Amino acid sequence: DICAVPIDPQAGESFSSPASYDAASAREKNAKAELAEIQLAERRAALIEVKDVAPTAGEIGIKLQQIVRGLSAKAGKIYAAGAVGGEESTHIVLRAIEDEMITQMQKALLILAAEAAQA
Numbered sequence: 001d002i003c004a005v006p007i008d009p010q011a012g013e014s015f016s017s018p019a020s021y022d023a024a025s026a027r028e029k030n031a032k033a034e035l036a037e038i039q040l041a042e043r044r045a046a047l048i049e050v051k052d053v054a055p056t057a058g059e060i061g062i063k064l065q066q067i068v069r070g071l072s073a074k075a076g077k078i079y080a081a082g083a084v085g086g087e088e089s090t091h092i093v094l095r096a097i098e099d100e101m102i103t104q105m106q107k108a109l110l111i112l113a114a115e116a117a118q119a
Contacts, residue, residue: 056116063108067101 074097081093 056112059112060109063112064105067104067108070104071097071101 078090078093078097081089085092
């Protein structure tokens with residue numbers, strides 16, 4: 001990764017010193033290499049623009065929010081498990097709810113992906 005750090009002449013490194021020249025040269029080479037990688041990815045159409053994915057990202061956020069908000073509807077089941085079987089039962093019920101929510105998320109994402117592929 002490139003990290004642009006300005007050279008501070010007060011820090012004892014001179015702009016004309018071989019070390020500062022070598023560091024600047026290395027930074028320039030790294031920047032050129034990264035730019036070439038980005039340009040190659042653009043030519044390969046491997047990059048997409050934010051405007052092309054933003055609507056779908058918003059839909060994903062809404063779907064995930066809906067699924068997570070469904071957790072409060074399961075409060076009675078969680079409470080009952082704790083009241084009857086204690087912590088272990090609560091843990092088992094919570095794990096089942098987690099699995100159910102993950103499955104719902106996977107299905108929602110697959111549906112959105114299929115819709116996007118048809119568009």
